[in-house]
Amino acid sequence: MGKRTIIPFGPQHPVLPEPVHLDLVIEDEKVIEAIPSIGFIHRGLEKLVEKKEYTELVYVIERICGICSFGHGWGYCHAVESLMNIEIPERANYLRTIWHELSRMHSHMLWLGLLADGFGFESLFMHCWRLREKVLDLFEKTTGGRVIFSVCKVGGVRKDIDKADLKEIVNVTRGMEKEFRELADTFMKDYSVKNRLAGIGVLSKEDALELCTVGPMARASGVYLDMRLTGHGVYDKLGFEPCIETAGDCYARCIVRIREIYQSIDLISKAAEMIPDGEIAVPVKGNLPKGEFIARLEQPRGECFYYAKGADSKFLERFRVRTPTNINLPALVKILQGCDLADVPMLILTIDPCISCTER
Amino acid sequence: MASFKLGRMVMRSLFKKPATLMYPVIQREWQERTRGHIENEIDECIFCGICQKKCPANALTVDKISKSWTIARMQCIQCSCCIEVCPKKCLKNMNIYTSPSTEKVVDRYVGSPQESKPVPKAAPEEENEAVGEKVL
Ligand code: SF4
Ligand code: SF4
Numbered sequence A: 001m002g003k004r005t006i007i008p009f010g011p012q013h014p015v016l017p018e019p020v021h022l023d024l025v026i027e028d029e030k031v032i033e034a035i036p037s038i039g040f041i042h043r044g045l046e047k048l049v050e051k052k053e054y055t056e057l058v059y060v061i062e063r064i065c066g067i068c069s070f071g072h073g074w075g076y077c078h079a080v081e082s083l084m085n086i087e088i089p090e091r092a093n094y095l096r097t098i099w100h101e102l103s104r105m106h107s108h109m110l111w112l113g114l115l116a117d118g119f120g121f122e123s124l125f126m127h128c129w130r131l132r133e134k135v136l137d138l139f140e141k142t143t144g145g146r147v148i149f150s151v152c153k154v155g156g157v158r159k160d161i162d163k164a165d166l167k168e169i170v171n172v173t174r175g176m177e178k179e180f181r182e183l184a185d186t187f188m189k190d191y192s193v194k195n196r197l198a199g200i201g202v203l204s205k206e207d208a209l210e211l212c213t214v215g216p217m218a219r220a221s222g223v224y225l226d227m228r229l230t231g232h233g234v235y236d237k238l239g240f241e242p243c244i245e246t247a248g249d250c251y252a253r254c255i256v257r258i259r260e261i262y263q264s265i266d267l268i269s270k271a272a273e274m275i276p277d278g279e280i281a282v283p284v285k286g287n288l289p290k291g292e293f294i295a296r297l298e299q300p301r302g303e304c305f306y307y308a309k310g311a312d313s314k315f316l317e318r319f320r321v322r323t324p325t326n327i328n329l330p331a332l333v334k335i336l337q338g339c340d341l342a343d344v345p346m347l348i349l350t351i352d353p354c355i356s357c358t359e360r
Numbered sequence B: 001m002a003s004f005k006l007g008r009m010v011m012r013s014l015f016k017k018p019a020t021l022m023y024p025v026i027q028r029e030w031q032e033r034t035r036g037h038i039e040n041e042i043d044e045c046i047f048c049g050i051c052q053k054k055c056p057a058n059a060l061t062v063d064k065i066s067k068s069w070t071i072a073r074m075q076c077i078q079c080s081c082c083i084e085v086c087p088k089k090c091l092k093n094m095n096i097y098t099s100p101s102t103e104k105v106v107d108r109y110v111g112s113p114q115e116s117k118p119v120p121k122a123a124p125e126e127e128n129e130a131v132g133e134k135v136l
Helices: A046-050 A054-064 A069-083 A090-118 A122-143 A163-189 A191-197 A205-210 A215-220 A250-274 A324-336 A341-350 A355-359 B002-015 B050-054 B081-085
Strands: A004-009 A021-027 A030-037 A290-299 A302-311 A316-322 B037-040 B060-063 B068-072 B091-094 B106-110 B133-135
Touching: A021 A341, A030 A324, A030 A341, A046 A054, A046 A316, A054 A069, A054 A316, A069 A090, A069 A290, A069 A302, A069 A316, A090 A122, A090 A163, A090 A250, A090 A341, A122 A163, A122 B002, A163 A191, A163 A250, A163 B002, A191 A250, A191 A341, A205 A324, A215 A250, A215 A302, A215 A324, A250 A341, A302 A324, A324 A341, A324 A355, B037 B068, B050 B060, B050 B081, B081 B091
Parallel strands: none
Antiparallel strands: A004 A021, A021 A030, A290 A302, A302 A316, B037 B091, B060 B068, B068 B106, B106 B133
């Protein structure tokens, strides 16, 4: 038995731009235990519900995260709309779905790039991000922002996408699919990439269920779980089926995300085809948010949970977000036990941590 | 095998023009919808203060008495909320960003004093330099 040492990992570490700190208890290059600590970038966004009217708060809530900003806005709006019994127009629902799926594409591409960077494959990293840029350009064209869109509002959406732009979205994403196939092949077949990922950090289905993992992490362990099945947006009309892998290792998590990018491209094309004409927003007048509601939404990183409590005034009484990274941290601690020290960055990356979301 | 695939992509990009722009020399083209910064057509503004109330970032200060409309550029999050609520529709979204700065820029727009007269329509509007002056 070797000597035990504690190695601090983060909150600033070259492999991970996110401030999460882990105390790794090491014995002979093997991690025995990992003790995470978060809380370095708490911003108190939830507290702001007391200061901002519910209609303006959406712009604050969107800024919880730079990657899944659209989803946060949507989750908030969905919760508030339900409190006020607002039925949003069908077209708005379709537009939200399209933007959300574009967000998923860019989030997963960003993640693939970070993963490639994590195992030192620089050119793969650059090409992932180069491709991702096209999605950001689409965002800028349709919403006016590259990262924060500010298009979701209580009652619908603020901007419409016209026919020509919808066509462009489909053409660009279809064009990306071809290029992405080359990148995905590298991730899936390259010997050195496989060596770094396959068989590492296995999370069994039982553990995944017990630790309540969500999102691609759960799906890579064979858990049939995706909030898009619960009927938010128009996913039921698009014939959505989640991507499931069973191996539960880093490689499977990578495959799930790659398959989800293809799936998002298909969903976007279908939605662009089926989108009905009509209004994009309904006016929000009259009654004020009252009661309690929990909205659940599938973010790129997994299930996100929005709790809203209205006080029959312009200000919500309480708003809370439970983010996917938050729930996946116990699973991370679990898979870190017994892994090699050199694999730690890979394992942390494959849960796709978003600490800014987690701490809000 | 797969490495060769990426190799092909790398080779291709070697002969293509770069994916990035040589920034200060070549400027980026902004989209029509790009939310760059907010401008106020100050002569239209009635200093009602609704935009200040609704701004989620508290970036605006409206003063009815001195007829000034002030925006803290670094505080503004470009959400366009003020544009939506303005009753006179005098706020506009410009698709060019303000230039980078190391200081917290505050732009102050002051309405023309003529308008403070009780009958504003009577005064010939072309004469006075109506454009709001900018004070850093
Ligand atoms: S809401 Fe419009 S009119 Fe009123 S103060 Fe603001 S800019 Fe002026
Ligand atoms: S764009 Fe948004 S943050 Fe900026 S001044 Fe207008 S309301 Fe405030």
